[in-house]
Amino acid sequence: MNDTRQSSSNPPVRRARRPGWLRALLAMLAAAALWAVLAGGAALAHPFAWLAIALTGGAVLALPAGRALRLNPTALPGLLGFFLRTSVLGGIDVAWRAVHPRLPLAPAFEPYYVRLPHGPPLTLFMSMLSLLPGTLAVRLEGRRMTLHVLDGRSDNAATLMELERRIARLYGLDSDPPGSAR
Amino acid sequence: MIADLLTAVLVLAGLVFFAAGTLGLLRFPDVYTRLHALTKADNLGLGLVVLGLMPQADGPAMILKLVLIWVLVLAAGATAAHMVAQRTWTHGEFERRE
Amino acid sequence: MNAALLAFDVVLLAGLLGVAWRCLASTDLFRAVVLFITFGLLLAIAWVRLEAPDIALAEAAIGAGITGALLLVTLERLKHIMNPHRGDAGPSPPPDPVASDTGNADAEARDARDPGAGNVALSCAPTPARGRWSAVAVSGGLALLLMATLATQDHGPGLQPAVAAHMDVSGVDHGITAVLLNFRAWDTLLELAMVLLAGLGAWSLGRHDALPARPAPGPVLPGAVRLLLPVAIVTGVYLLWAGSHAPGGAFQAGAVLGAAGILMSLARPHSLPDPDPRLLRIGVTAGALLFLALGLWGLFAGPALLTWPRNLAYPLILIIETGATLSIALTLVALFVGGRSPREDA
Amino acid sequence: MIESLDPGTLYPFGGAALFALGLHGLIRRRHLILRILAVNIMGSGVFMVFLGIAARGDAPPDPVAQALTLTGIVVAVSATAFALALTVHLARLTGHAVLLPGPLRTHRGNRPEDP
Numbered sequence: 001m002n003d004t005r006q007s008s009s010n011p012p013v014r015r016a017r018r019p020g021w022l023r024a025l026l027a028m029l030a031a032a033a034l035w036a037v038l039a040g041g042a043a044l045a046h047p048f049a050w051l052a053i054a055l056t057g058g059a060v061l062a063l064p065a066g067r068a069l070r071l072n073p074t075a076l077p078g079l080l081g082f083f084l085r086t087s088v089l090g091g092i093d094v095a096w097r098a099v100h101p102r103l104p105l106a107p108a109f110e111p112y113y114v115r116l117p118h119g120p121p122l123t124l125f126m127s128m129l130s131l132l133p134g135t136l137a138v139r140l141e142g143r144r145m146t147l148h149v150l151d152g153r154s155d156n157a158a159t160l161m162e163l164e165r166r167i168a169r170l171y172g173l174d175s176d177p178p179g180s181a182r
Numbered sequence: 183m184i185a186d187l188l189t190a191v192l193v194l195a196g197l198v199f200f201a202a203g204t205l206g207l208l209r210f211p212d213v214y215t216r217l218h219a220l221t222k223a224d225n226l227g228l229g230l231v232v233l234g235l236m237p238q239a240d241g242p243a244m245i246l247k248l249v250l251i252w253v254l255v256l257a258a259g260a261t262a263a264h265m266v267a268q269r270t271w272t273h274g275e276f277e278r279r280e
Numbered sequence: 281m282n283a284a285l286l287a288f289d290v291v292l293l294a295g296l297l298g299v300a301w302r303c304l305a306s307t308d309l310f311r312a313v314v315l316f317i318t319f320g321l322l323l324a325i326a327w328v329r330l331e332a333p334d335i336a337l338a339e340a341a342i343g344a345g346i347t348g349a350l351l352l353v354t355l356e357r358l359k360h361i362m363n364p365h366r367g368d369a370g371p372s373p374p375p376d377p378v379a380s381d382t383g384n385a386d387a388e389a390r391d392a393r394d395p396g397a398g399n400v401a402l403s404c405a406p407t408p409a410r411g412r413w414s415a416v417a418v419s420g421g422l423a424l425l426l427m428a429t430l431a432t433q434d435h436g437p438g439l440q441p442a443v444a445a446h447m448d449v450s451g452v453d454h455g456i457t458a459v460l461l462n463f464r465a466w467d468t469l470l471e472l473a474m475v476l477l478a479g480l481g482a483w484s485l486g487r488h489d490a491l492p493a494r495p496a497p498g499p500v501l502p503g504a505v506r507l508l509l510p511v512a513i514v515t516g517v518y519l520l521w522a523g524s525h526a527p528g529g530a531f532q533a534g535a536v537l538g539a540a541g542i543l544m545s546l547a548r549p550h551s552l553p554d555p556d557p558r559l560l561r562i563g564v565t566a567g568a569l570l571f572l573a574l575g576l577w578g579l580f581a582g583p584a585l586l587t588w589p590r591n592l593a594y595p596l597i598l599i600i601e602t603g604a605t606l607s608i609a610l611t612l613v614a615l616f617v618g619g620r621s622p623r624e625d626a
Numbered sequence: 627m628i629e630s631l632d633p634g635t636l637y638p639f640g641g642a643a644l645f646a647l648g649l650h651g652l653i654r655r656r657h658l659i660l661r662i663l664a665v666n667i668m669g670s671g672v673f674m675v676f677l678g679i680a681a682r683g684d685a686p687p688d689p690v691a692q693a694l695t696l697t698g699i700v701v702a703v704s705a706t707a708f709a710l711a712l713t714v715h716l717a718r719l720t721g722h723a724v725l726l727p728g729p730l731r732t733h734r735g736n737r738p739e740d741p
Contacts, residue, residue, distance in 0.1 A: 036243075126498075127264070485711050618714070
């Protein structure tokens, strides 16, 4: 929930944490929206809706605080479009390999050096790349990520760099100089 | 009528991807490649099924519910695939081949 | 259409029997547990086919999900007990991903370097050949007897009309919740007592160990917890609320919230301390005690023990269901963690 | 023929078969985990008989049978969890998770189930 929450009032200081009340408030708003989707808007008046919202607020306060990140909503459609397109390609790619009589696989482990900072951007990146064609996040040690790829002969890094660039834009991190991979 | 036809086509297409993912699960050689098959093919299959059910929904709340199901399965699937891959890396395959 | 449905039924039943057979015939315990989880999911499909969505929800969440988690963590515990030397060795050093070409070669290289690094399978002895036919005779004969009874039984109307006739006094609009919390409240009270007993039994066996499954490094699990915990809370309370008029109720809600608790205990965020044992004890017993107290109150204020005055039935049922949800969720997490908290004995 | 094979007829028979399969596993397997799985499969067979009968006829399924099955599922997971806790405890004491004839030996000498 926290990962995609918008907050426009926070300065883009990366180490700063949101105050607890603000995190709880945002989570409770999201919980109210979820309740309205599940139970219908009219059911927001029921005491159980308040119970759910209050419990969500409490749970978010109990969880460790993440870093406050400024979200750049204009990058969202691009990221979503890219993700939908590549994940459709990913599904078709793996389905084709599965039904092909000769099972065209060339599995390999590949290193990849991420530039995104730890926290929600990196989590989002690692989750999304497992749905991209032919890549699977296996392990992360510092900046070095180990990928499992279905086809070591294809250029997997290009797609990943594109995804990384788009996530960086979403979190307003693209003003950083594109530090070269070690 | 057109909505029903759309539903039938999309749901059937989704089932084809589910079947392909299951085929991959059975045919692929090791844990990692099987994870590829399950996460990617089933994600697309479920996406198509959800898309196909949308014309049958009786309101925007139902459509949002369908999208929510897809997003949650996506998040859970990607997380689970990564966790299984990581565990396989550190502990080896669960089932040792004799 | 009818023939297609019949084909579906036959395939589903054959699949269920086949998976159950493979599960029980397995010599590898991990394989048996995975097949059992598969069996639970197939069973949930069968419940949907039998127009029992409440049961399907409970089966998927409890039968497949939570039982599966309990079985897997038990296998992990058994492995540590049977191979005590491997237990604290920590993860094996990862191979260099660049040096190897394929997954298989990589695994072999790792095994060759460190023979203990591979997973020690938890196997069990294959079934002995002796006594095969007597077991087949006993179970097969019983099955034939059951089937003969079922085949000759006449189709009565069942209790559906009786429930439908009394819905207006039940306080809720969903037949199953009416049966569970009003018409046959005794069953549900005893069931909560059973859940409580299981929790107390596990606690009485000793202190909980640090879960053998270490929290996995990396940002993905904590990120997933952040996303899924609020969703699970809202969904759990929604299921609790929905039980009064649609499929759902205390058991399904307790299972969803219990699953969220299990996820938390796996991810173990550092800022979360162990819960206060006293609060935990109150929470675990709350469901049964609240139910009993309100039932006794019904003896004096209403017609009989465990019955509710008609105008108060709805709020009372909701209160009881809330207590039951809390207790079921907490007990399921406690059973997963497996023993009382170290703070209990301190 | 197809008329008589509605789910209300077919599923109780499937449930009886599952029950028998579970019973067979319970008798034949020695490892406690497998015995716990066998008891669970027997329970699922009973639930299937119940719900199959409840779904007979054209009326909506019998809510009493459904409520009892729901109760049964929660009782089954509680009993399973306690049985698993006992199995782990037994393994801690004896080093194996099988019930052997004779008094429990609380040393780690005899471990028939090790690979």
